[in-house]
Amino acid sequence: MKGLESARTPEIVTIDGDYPAARLEQIWRSEPGLVGWLSSVDHKEIGKRYIVTAFVFLILGGLEALVMRAQLAGPELRLLSPEQYDQLFTMHGLSMIFLYAGPILTGFSNFLWPLLLGSRDMAFPRLNAFSYWVYLAAGLFIYAGFITGHGPDDGWFNYVPYASRAYDAGINIDVYALGLILLGISTTVGAANFVVTFLQTRAPGMSISRVPILTWGTLTASVANLLAVPSASLAFFLLWMDRQFGTRFFATAGGEPLLWQHLFWMFGHPWVYAIVLPAMGMVSDGLPTFCRRPLVGYTPVALSTVATMALGFGVWVHHMFATGMPSLALSFFSGASLIITLPSAVAVFAWTATIWTGRPVITTAFLFFASMIVLFVIGGVSGVMTGSVPVDWQLTDTYFVVAHIHYVLIGINVFPVVGGIYYWFPKMTGRLLDERLGQWNFWTMFVGFNVGFLPMHLLGLLGMPRRVYTYAYGMGWSSLNLVVSIGSLLFAVGVLLLLINIAISLRRGQAAGADPWGAPTLEWAIPSPPPSYNFAVIPMIASRHPLWETRLADDGARSTLTQGYLLDRGRETLGTTPLDARPNQILEMPEDSLAPLLLSLGLCGLFIGALVHAWWLAGLGGLGGFAALLDWLWPRYIHADLEKARD
Amino acid sequence: MAGLLGPSAGRIWPMNFLWTDGPRANPATALTWGVTVLSLFVVVVITLLVVIGVVVRRRRGIPAADAPIEQQGDGLAWITIGLALTLIALAATLVWTMAALAAIDSPASPPTVTLLVTGHEWWWEVRYLGVGPSRSFTTANEIHIPVGQPVKVWLEGADVIHSFWVPALTGKTETIPGRTNLTWLQADRPGVYRGQCAEYCGLQHAHMAVYVIAEPPAAFEAWRRTQMLEAANAAGPQMEAGQAVFEARCAECHAVRGTGAHGAKGPDLTHLMSRQTLAAGAVANTTGGLSGWIANPQALKPGAKMPATYLSGPQLVELRAYLETLR
Numbered sequence: 001m002k003g004l005e006s007a008r009t010p011e012i013v014t015i016d017g018d019y020p021a022a023r024l025e026q027i028w029r030s031e032p033g034l035v036g037w038l039s040s041v042d043h044k045e046i047g048k049r050y051i052v053t054a055f056v057f058l059i060l061g062g063l064e065a066l067v068m069r070a071q072l073a074g075p076e077l078r079l080l081s082p083e084q085y086d087q088l089f090t091m092h093g094l095s096m097i098f099l100y101a102g103p104i105l106t107g108f109s110n111f112l113w114p115l116l117l118g119s120r121d122m123a124f125p126r127l128n129a130f131s132y133w134v135y136l137a138a139g140l141f142i143y144a145g146f147i148t149g150h151g152p153d154d155g156w157f158n159y160v161p162y163a164s165r166a167y168d169a170g171i172n173i174d175v176y177a178l179g180l181i182l183l184g185i186s187t188t189v190g191a192a193n194f195v196v197t198f199l200q201t202r203a204p205g206m207s208i209s210r211v212p213i214l215t216w217g218t219l220t221a222s223v224a225n226l227l228a229v230p231s232a233s234l235a236f237f238l239l240w241m242d243r244q245f246g247t248r249f250f251a252t253a254g255g256e257p258l259l260w261q262h263l264f265w266m267f268g269h270p271w272v273y274a275i276v277l278p279a280m281g282m283v284s285d286g287l288p289t290f291c292r293r294p295l296v297g298y299t300p301v302a303l304s305t306v307a308t309m310a311l312g313f314g315v316w317v318h319h320m321f322a323t324g325m326p327s328l329a330l331s332f333f334s335g336a337s338l339i340i341t342l343p344s345a346v347a348v349f350a351w352t353a354t355i356w357t358g359r360p361v362i363t364t365a366f367l368f369f370a371s372m373i374v375l376f377v378i379g380g381v382s383g384v385m386t387g388s389v390p391v392d393w394q395l396t397d398t399y400f401v402v403a404h405i406h407y408v409l410i411g412i413n414v415f416p417v418v419g420g421i422y423y424w425f426p427k428m429t430g431r432l433l434d435e436r437l438g439q440w441n442f443w444t445m446f447v448g449f450n451v452g453f454l455p456m457h458l459l460g461l462l463g464m465p466r467r468v469y470t471y472a473y474g475m476g477w478s479s480l481n482l483v484v485s486i487g488s489l490l491f492a493v494g495v496l497l498l499l500i501n502i503a504i505s506l507r508r509g510q511a512a513g514a515d516p517w518g519a520p521t522l523e524w525a526i527p528s529p530p531p532s533y534n535f536a537v538i539p540m541i542a543s544r545h546p547l548w549e550t551r552l553a554d555d556g557a558r559s560t561l562t563q564g565y566l567l568d569r570g571r572e573t574l575g576t577t578p579l580d581a582r583p584n585q586i587l588e589m590p591e592d593s594l595a596p597l598l599l600s601l602g603l604c605g606l607f608i609g610a611l612v613h614a615w616w617l618a619g620l621g622g623l624g625g626f627a628a629l630l631d632w633l634w635p636r637y638i639h640a641d642l643e644k645a646r647d
Numbered sequence: 648m649a650g651l652l653g654p655s656a657g658r659i660w661p662m663n664f665l666w667t668d669g670p671r672a673n674p675a676t677a678l679t680w681g682v683t684v685l686s687l688f689v690v691v692v693i694t695l696l697v698v699i700g701v702v703v704r705r706r707r708g709i710p711a712a713d714a715p716i717e718q719q720g721d722g723l724a725w726i727t728i729g730l731a732l733t734l735i736a737l738a739a740t741l742v743w744t745m746a747a748l749a750a751i752d753s754p755a756s757p758p759t760v761t762l763l764v765t766g767h768e769w770w771w772e773v774r775y776l777g778v779g780p781s782r783s784f785t786t787a788n789e790i791h792i793p794v795g796q797p798v799k800v801w802l803e804g805a806d807v808i809h810s811f812w813v814p815a816l817t818g819k820t821e822t823i824p825g826r827t828n829l830t831w832l833q834a835d836r837p838g839v840y841r842g843q844c845a846e847y848c849g850l851q852h853a854h855m856a857v858y859v860i861a862e863p864p865a866a867f868e869a870w871r872r873t874q875m876l877e878a879a880n881a882a883g884p885q886m887e888a889g890q891a892v893f894e895a896r897c898a899e900c901h902a903v904r905g906t907g908a909h910g911a912k913g914p915d916l917t918h919l920m921s922r923q924t925l926a927a928g929a930v931a932n933t934t935g936g937l938s939g940w941i942a943n944p945q946a947l948k949p950g951a952k953m954p955a956t957y958l959s960g961p962q963l964v965e966l967r968a969y970l971e972t973l974r
Contacts, residue, residue: 081949082851082853082949083850083950086849086850154847159807159846161806161807161808161824162807162847166806167807167849252824252825253825256825257808257824257825290711292711292714292715292716293719294718296721296723296726297721297726300723300726322818322819322820323823323828324802324820324823324826324829327748327749327752331745331748334745335741338740338741338744341737342730342733345733346726346730348693349728349729349730350726352696352697352700352729353725353726354722355697355700355704356696356700356725357718357720357725358719359704359705359714360700360701360705360706361706361710361711361714362705363711370701371697374690374693374694374697377689377690377693377694378690381685381689384686384740385679385682385686388740388743388744388747390674390675390748390751391675391678393817393819394675394814394818394819395679396819397810397812397847398845461664461665461683462660462662462665463660463661463663463843464662465812465843465844466847467847467852468852468853469852470853471853475660475662476659476661476662476663515712516711517711518712518713518716548716551716
């Protein structure tokens with residue numbers, strides 16, 4: 001992205017048949033073939049790759065869960081050895097929390113943001129491609145450890161000293177530490193990209209009070225990631241140093257084991273919000289479409305999104321209530337944790353009010369969005385219970401918390417995501433998913449989920465600890481565990497129905513058209529699937545619901561969608577001011593490039609070399625990455641463009 | 648293995664904390680019930696609001712794209728009223744939380760017994776701290792306490808982090824290497840209260856139970872006096888042979904006070920036969936259980952630090968006979 005300020009004033013034109021689409025298509029399309037595919041920096045392509053990859057990890061994590069549920073279906077079963085069970089629950093957590101829940105939302109936001117914001121790509125398209133390749137590399141890195149029998153085995157929270165070399169001597173924990181540092185790089189550059197994209201590339205007129213709530217969710221999550229990920233990456237790096245070079249950051253003598261918990265949860269708790277806020281945004285945007293009215297309380301909901309995150313940085317100690325802290329500290333963090341309920345309540349009542357003051361048309365997407373409200377409340381109240389210190393001293397580390405985290409992550413992430421797939425699949429592919437199969441899909445998932453996870457609350461209250469590979473007879477846990485295992489199987493069948501629906505609809509689905517739902521936001525103004533350049537002209541936005549303006553008895557604001565900035569001298573889009581979105585620059589967007597992929601491969605070499613102590617490989621990877629970076633940044637096209645600009 | 652010690656004090660679910668039996672746990676239990684009922688109420692109300700809203704307001708027979716857009720009011724009253732109700736519920740929860748926290752912070756009267764409990768992979772070392780070393784002794788995995796009297800518990804971690812938890816008597820406190828934590832407990836009724844390590848600590852986290860046995864003060868005193876005694880040296884050829892096997896093969900890790908066995912890596916076995924389970928609740932302390940455990944610990948508790956002993960049949964019989972004298 002380069003600003004060529006005042007080099008020229010862009011033309012404003014009106015769309016007329018093929019004009020200017022045909023010319024833009026030539027400028028923006030990626031080359032066909034493998035090299036073109038590998039070098040694409042198109043946010044839609046990257047977004048879809050994120051979504052597919054994250055779903056693969058969701059399925060892997062789900063299969064791991066099913067194996068664990070088979071082991072726990074009855075007392076004293078011996079299907080798995082303790083070591084196998086420990087690797088499975090660790091990989092399940094890593095897959096779901098790090099490799100699915102965050103990246104899936106990044107995928108949706110990547111695909112949707114420029115379409116929602118009226119732009120032609122993300123602010124840094126190559127960084128975007130890099131972010132994806134590094135994410136893929138991190139996932140493969142961690143799974144390579146697991147497949148070769150050296151998977152991480154100390155839980156996703158990876159407490160020391162168990163994670164130190166004295167108690168876990170294999171490379172399992174190094175796979176964890178290095179793999180997650182790699183993933184942190186992806187998360188960080190992705191977050192920076194979202195923040196700049198939000199501040200600089202919104203269509204003219206789209207002030208910050210007119211953006212969809214999804215962008216608020218992702219923006220908030222991205223800012224949080226920029227602040228939180230360094231804490232975790234630092235912890236992972238220090239741990240790796242402790243393990244490989246005998247430093248003593250987390251050592252019992254000369255170090256501090258508890259430091260790990262602080263660093264981890266200072267990241268971990270904000271991360272939990274980062275992987276639900278964008279999904280809540282999807283509901284805030286999708287639900288009103290089917291309720292046929294704007295979201296109730298746009299401003300309170302947007303503000304509560306930000307407030308949740310701000311408070312989310314002050315509650316990490318509620319993961320550590322049992323570590324023996326003084327009562328004053330406990331009281332403070334208990335209070336802070338309870339207060340987070342308030343911004344959450346704003347969202348819940350806004351959604352409920354949107355249903356009551358609208359006229360909902362029931363579709364599969366609507367069912368997923370509306371049911372999420374209930375699941376959100378269940379996960380929310382159980383969160384309040386664990387926020388109360390004396391109660392948490394009993395609840396923590398029991399199945400009650402397992403139930404809580406699954407209501408939060410499946411309820412507030414998976415359900416909105418699946419709803420989002422039903423909602424935006426037509427935009428991504430041009431075809432609708434089958435509604436009849438969709439209803440089966442919804443009810444199987446909803447019933448399976450609740451049969452599988454509601455009884456876990458009771459298991460927790462009956463004292464079943466987490467992370468045990470088996471349990472004894474006579475504890476009163478046996479029948480409930482069987483019910484849980486059956487429910488999770490049913491839930492898995494529900495997910496399978498989704499995959500079947502996607503497989504069928506990709507080939508035979510009903511053609512969607514540009515706007516199958518009669519929705520209010522910009523992405524529905526362009527064809528499905530969207531052309532490579534997104535918008536033939538950059539639209540000018542006058543309200544929060546550009547496509548509903550004529551249908552809402554409003555103040556008569558009218559956005560201009562068919563007339564706007566042309567920007568056809570190479571890949572260009574419009575830069576605007578951060579708050580009011582007044583045009584202030586032409587953003588020159590980069591061509592496709594292999595450099596992001598090559599840099600990622602270099603990083604892979606560096607990290608694999610560090611893992612197995614093949615320092616030559618680490619050096620080679622580092623140098624290769626540096627070469628790719630030089631190629632990436634080489635200012636080879638500026639002059640040609642200045643020539644062009646002078647024409 | 649829960650049945651080993653029998654259900655006690657009405658504990659059908661040995662690990663539940665919906666019904667608790669002491670002043671350290673009870674105020675938290677009342678709060679747990681309170682917030683559970685409040686939570687259920689909130690879930691039911693919101694679920695009804697959503698379901699009824701969808702059923703009452705739904706529009707049938709028209710695709711979404713063709714349905715008109717209507718804006719009936721701004722709906723902000725929902726948010727205002729909802730927030731106000733939430734705030735009241737939260738304030739009540741917060742006040743109750745602080746009150747409960749204060750109530751269980753420390754016992755009403757000075758503790759009569761002080762323990763140092765150390766978490767090991769995967770068992771509990773329990774040291775009774777008397778006045779002076781002669782009044783102190785060490786045992787493992789089973790904690791006897793006098794009914795109705797507060798017991799102070801120092802907590803340390805020997806290797807990795809564990810978490811001490813006896814649901815009916817006290818919530819969790821982690822045992823962290825390099826730190827000393829403090830908790831307390833008190834049982835109001837005699838009985839056997841099961842606890843378990845609550846922080847993931849490795850392969851045998853699942854088999855790291857602890858039992859608290861609350862007895863009338865006189866019975867507790869009798870037990871304490873017995874525990875302070877040293878073991879008598881073996882009498883008779885079989886016993887002597889057994890003791891010799893023990894000192895040759897087991898004393899590296901285990902201690903039997905009064906004999907030449909001083910190992911400190913595993914549980915103190917001076918009064919092994921006074922305990923009802925072996926291996927932190929994983930095995931019943933019966934003749935069969937004891938033989939099986941000595942012969943092949945890895946089959947019963949895979950990953951446990953106790954190695955297979957590879958004793959001959961006669962050695963095993965002698966060793967077991969000796970251990971059975973440690974009452």
